[in-house]
Amino acid sequence: MKPETKYQTPKAIDLEEAVLGALMIDVKAADEVMQILKTSDCFYKPQHQKIYVAIQDLYTKGQSIDLLTVSKRLREFGTLDEVGGDYFLIQLTKKVSSSAHAEYHSRIVLQQYLKRSIVMFNSQISALAYDESTDVVELIDRWQKEFDKVAEITSGGRKTVSFSDALEHLKEEVQHLSSHSDDSPLVGVDTGFLRTNRYTGGYRKQDLVIIAARPGMGKTSKVLKTAVENVKNGVPVGVVSLEMSVHQLTARAVAIDTNFHLKQLLKTGFEKQEYFTTYSAHQNRMKGYPLFIDDSGNNDITDIVMQAKLWKRTYGIELLIIDYLQLMGDRTVKGNREAEISSISRRLKRLAKELDIPVIALSQLSRSVETRGGSKRPVLSDLRDSGAIEQDADIVEFIYRPDYYGIEIQEEDYDSAAQKHCVQLGANAEIIFAKYRGGSVGTALLKWVGDKTKFIDVEDHNDTAEYIDNKVPVGSLDEAFGDDDNPFV
Known part of the structure; x- marks a missing residue:
């Protein structure tokens, strides 16, 4: 005799019957139910599954759904007797008097199906985990895929946003823009620069942003500036670094947010004693930043x-940064590299939508930029490996520094008075918006400060190379780091 189990299989038989009955007495119920229960597997009883298959077939072919048509379709499928014949169908229609609660009942049926799915795939994963021959990487990949299947089902059945609600949301956004006295109101995540905020209003939720450049142009520095400006204001940011270590990224973040040179932080150390006191003050200020870094190399x-x-x-x-796209892989794709990159860019866009946050992915440009003549400004066709990157991205930004190629930036290179003014103030780098789904393409000018490996906005008086006050009392190394036994820990 089998022992009784503590838990019962999740199911709602009575509500399954009510949903099927409602579908056969009121054609209007189908429009709601079909958006929620997208597969017959949502029903627990095999008889109910077969009936729903027949109803789905009638619905997709635009035919009427009632007791007679469902019976006829089941007979054509050869499953009428299996479900209990016409008598069973009649009993289902007697379960309900109207379809008033069909949508509500359908959502409960869906919940029970999701619970069964989770129980089933967790049992399968657990069994594989006990199997010594199972590869753990493949196991995790399978778990993620099964979990994503369930997540996709939960996202199904979302009600369409009415145009009226969309108009109200747009009105609120316009009110937000209009109420700001400055010239760069944000409706998204801060880009870190006044000039780029003007173009975008900030990186918006669900955006996939590609920032691309040749090696050495400052991709990581630019995106770290974005991260720092956000975490300074309490906005949590996640960074997946496939190239640099957390130590290197931390040093760069400190260089961006202080007046220390990157060379001091990574190579030479401090030449003046008071710098240690200054660093300690910055450390206390920055340690509360909600910045999370993964440098594990899991690509x-x-x-x-x-x-x-x-x-x-x-x-x-509220923001995810990945450095960088060409170092990523997709073990589920068994084709060429272009197919792999296409899959990666699609999944990144889907991730942005699912988490409802902007995702920034850095990208390399092809060597064709170096070989052609002229200014060597990048264009969309320079994106490496796949046109899918351009297709999936909401924003494509290029970083271009003329001095990298020995080209001196000139005022006459630009048309607008604002850009000419930026050059006069020392701007020497272009942020080229080659694609912007929410606006127009264009170019913003910033200044690259090489010894501190950071970009600054020459029009923003708060964004300078030396904006941290260094006038602090000189103390000993022990005082600076607070550990008499080991002052450098």
Whole structure:
């Protein structure tokens, strides 16, 4: 005799019957139910599954749904007797008097199906985990895929946003823009620069932003500036670094947010004693920044998606940065590199929508930029490996520094008075918006400060190379770091 189990299989038989009955007495119920219960597997009883298959077939072919047509279709499928014949169908129609609650009942049926799905795939994953021959990486990948299937089902059945609600949302956004006295009101995540904020209003939720350049142009520095400006204001940011270590990124972040040179932080150390006191003050100020870095080197898109979802659940990140796209892989794609990159860019866009945050992915440009003549400004065709990157991205930004190629930037290179003014103030780098789904393409000018490996906005008086006050009392190394036994820990 089998012992009784503590838990019962999740199901709602009575509500399954009520949904099927409602579908056969009121054709209007189908429009709501079909958006929620997209597969017959949502029903627990096999008889109910077969009936729903017949109803779905009638619905997709635009034919009427009632007791007679469902019976006829089941007979054509050869499953009428299996479900209990016409008598059973009649009994279903007697379960309900109207379709008033069909949508509500359908959502409960869906919930029970999701519970069964979770129980089933967790049992399968657990069994594989006990199997010594199972590869743990493949196991995690399978778990993620099964979990994503369930997540996709939960996103189904979302009610369409009415145009009236959309207009109201747009009105609120316009009111927000109009109420700001400055010339760069944000409706998204701060880009870190006044000039780029003017173009975008900030990186918006669900945007996939590609920032591309040749090596050495400052991609990581620019995106770290974005991260720093956000975490300074308490906005949680996650960074997946596939190239640099957390130590290197931390040093760069400190260089961006202080007046220390990167060379001091990574190579030479401090030449003046008071710098240690200054560093300690900055450390105390910055240690509360909600910046989370993964430099584990797990470059598969599945691992990155899992990490991003964990950060979202645990820390509520509002921005995800990935450095960089060409170092990522997708072990589920068995084709060429172009197909792999296409899959990665699609999944990044889907991740942005699912987490409802902007995702910034850095990207390399092809060597064709170096070989052609002229100014060597990048164009969309220079994106490496796949046109899918351009297709999936909401924003494509290029970083272009003329001095990198020995070209001196000139005022006459630009048309607008604002750009000419930026050049007069020392701007020497272009941020080219080659694609912007929410606006027009254009170019913003910034200044690259090489010894501190950071960009600054020459029009923003708060954004300078030396904006941290260094006039602090000189103390000993022990006082600076607070540990008499080991002052450098």
